[in-house]
Amino acid sequence: MSLKSYSRGRAVHVMLVYTGGCNGCDIEIVNCILSPKFDAEQYKVFLTWNPREADVLVVTGPVTKHNEGPLREIYKAIPEPKAVVAAGACALMGGVYKNCHGDIPSEEIAGPVDKIIPVDARVPGCAVRPQDIVAGLVSALPLILDAE
Amino acid sequence: MDDDKEKQTVIEAEIPMGTVHPAALEPYRVRLFVEDEIVRDAEITVGVNHRGVERIMEGLPVEKANSLTEKICGICSNSHIWNSCLVAEKALDIEVPERAQYIRIIMEEMERLHSHFLYLAHGNEVLGHETFAMRLFYIRETVMDLLGMIGGNRVQYGAPILGGVRPRCELDDKRIQKLKDGMDLMEERLAAFADRFVSDPMVMSRITDVGVISQKDALRLACTGPTLRATGVESDLRTEMKEYDPFEFDVITQDGGDVKAQLLTRVFENLESIKIIRQAIRDLPDGPITNRSWEMKDTPLTKSYIEVPRGTLYHSYALEDGRVRHCVIRTPSMANIGAMQHACIGHHITDAQLSIVQCDPCFTCTDRAIQIIKI
Numbered sequence: 388m389s390l391k392s393y394s395r396g397r398a399v400h401v402m403l404v405y406t407g408g409c410n411g412c413d414i415e416i417v418n419c420i421l422s423p424k425f426d427a428e429q430y431k432v433f434l435t436w437n438p439r440e441a442d443v444l445v446v447t448g449p450v451t452k453h454n455e456g457p458l459r460e461i462y463k464a465i466p467e468p469k470a471v472v473a474a475g476a477c478a479l480m481g482g483v484y485k486n487c488h489g490d491i492p493s494e495e496i497a498g499p500v501d502k503i504i505p506v507d508a509r510v511p512g513c514a515v516r517p518q519d520i521v522a523g524l525v526s527a528l529p530l531i532l533d534a535e
Numbered sequence: 536m537d538d539d540k541e542k543q544t545v546i547e548a549e550i551p552m553g554t555v556h557p558a559a560l561e562p563y564r565v566r567l568f569v570e571d572e573i574v575r576d577a578e579i580t581v582g583v584n585h586r587g588v589e590r591i592m593e594g595l596p597v598e599k600a601n602s603l604t605e606k607i608c609g610i611c612s613n614s615h616i617w618n619s620c621l622v623a624e625k626a627l628d629i630e631v632p633e634r635a636q637y638i639r640i641i642m643e644e645m646e647r648l649h650s651h652f653l654y655l656a657h658g659n660e661v662l663g664h665e666t667f668a669m670r671l672f673y674i675r676e677t678v679m680d681l682l683g684m685i686g687g688n689r690v691q692y693g694a695p696i697l698g699g700v701r702p703r704c705e706l707d708d709k710r711i712q713k714l715k716d717g718m719d720l721m722e723e724r725l726a727a728f729a730d731r732f733v734s735d736p737m738v739m740s741r742i743t744d745v746g747v748i749s750q751k752d753a754l755r756l757a758c759t760g761p762t763l764r765a766t767g768v769e770s771d772l773r774t775e776m777k778e779y780d781p782f783e784f785d786v787i788t789q790d791g792g793d794v795k796a797q798l799l800t801r802v803f804e805n806l807e808s809i810k811i812i813r814q815a816i817r818d819l820p821d822g823p824i825t826n827r828s829w830e831m832k833d834t835p836l837t838k839s840y841i842e843v844p845r846g847t848l849y850h851s852y853a854l855e856d857g858r859v860r861h862c863v864i865r866t867p868s869m870a871n872i873g874a875m876q877h878a879c880i881g882h883h884i885t886d887a888q889l890s891i892v893q894c895d896p897c898f899t900c901t902d903r904a905i906q907i908i909k910i
């Protein structure tokens with residue numbers, strides 16, 4: 388293990404982006420990092436809102452058309468190496484908002500997330516459970532720690 | 536005199552925040568017009584979150600549409616599905632069994648508990664006291680686990696269906712015992728938190744006389760819910776709902792309309808909610824929890840108002856061949872946007888975010904309006 392990946396492992400910063408979901412997943416993610424019950428902070432995983440500081444981008448929501456541009460910019464602003472975790476049914480496949488229209492393309496939804504930015508880990512659930520989020524974050528960590 | 540005026544250099548600037556901003560969490564846009572660090576005007580723009588839920592609901596079978604309303608908001612999901620069921624029940628004259636009414640009330644009050652805990656935690660995080668925020672998240676876990684136990688999911692637990700509640704949400708003795716223990720635990724922890732919160736001079740000096748909304752302004756801006764009650768107006772739709780008739784509870788009001796009053800209103804409302812849940816558990820009647828003997832028919836536009844954690848929620852739709860037509864939903868945060876803008880004005884720029892958060896915004900609920908473009 389190189390010095391860089393050792394130090395990266397000591398402070399993993401997670402950035403959470405809401406892209407038009409229902410708030411359920413977002414609160415569970417904040418909950419799993421801040422709340423003393425799940426407490427991802429004890430494993431040195433921190434919540435940040437600054438893309439330049441972040442290592443892992445957690446995206447929730449079906450990505451509305453208004454949020455498509457900001458999401459791309461946030462993804463660009465995160466320094467390499469980076470990982471993207473799509474959390475929740477909406478982020479994975481558009482959820483109820485996209486699929487309700489059937490074959491007619493939705494006028495509001497630009498997502499799901501992997502249409503817009505590359506996704507490394509997928510966390511299913513409506514809403515996602517905090518335990519699953521921790522598992523998803525852990526599965527995305529090798530991308531950051533083993534990077535050259 | 537004229538020379539003095541020339542010497543004054545008033546810096547006017549616009550500070551945009553959003554749509555993605557560290558303190559805001561949800562995507563919305565705030566424009567603050569400042570004059571020497573004092574906010575002179577504020578403008579909140581919503582619409583980024585628009586997913587068109589009402590349009591998706593158009594033409595869906597009513598049962599399917601009811602479960603879709605749950606996905607409007609992850610915080611008050613049960614309120615939406617409850618009100619949507621109430622519309623259909625009012626239109627089709629469906630009688631809801633008494634036991635189902637009680638279980639609905641228990642779910643709704645638990646939702647109020649977790650919503651208010653989330654509000655208090657978010658408020659404390661914004662005002663800079665992360666320890667309190669974590670403590671509140673910790674207290675909130677109790678109610679989340681109880682909701683998960685009854686509904687099967689921690690967030691989208693929606694209990695009501697047409698004519699009752701889901702069979703999954705039936706309360707047996709084991710669950711009732713867990714509910715009782717949970718309420719005792721939560722009351723103890725909440726009371727301990729409230730004592731520490733009120734006696735903390737640092738927090739109190741940070742939130743007193745910040746983001747003031749006067750009673751007159753609150754009524755003029757048509758605020759609803761705890762935001763209005765924190766200015767001293769006794770307005771609670773629960774006192775007029777027939778579902779709440781068997782229960783005794785106080786309408787909490789506070790004077791002042793500042794952040795302190797807003798936070799304390801929620802703290803005391805949580806204690807009232809615990810009181811209502813205890814009464815509901817104590818008097819829980821026996822009997823069936825679903826009424827399946829009803830017939831579908833075409834109905835005219837029917838509307839329903841209920842009190843949800845953030846204020847008054849409005850749902851209305853008509854039924855045609857068992858399908859939803861002309862669905863309109865109006866959420867309480869929509870009414871409170873005016874108060875959010877007003878609360879920022881005249882205060883320091885650092886208080887702006889706190890002034891917005893104190894009105895308990897939920898913009899994912901609010902963003903359903905269809906944008907009308909001027910031609």
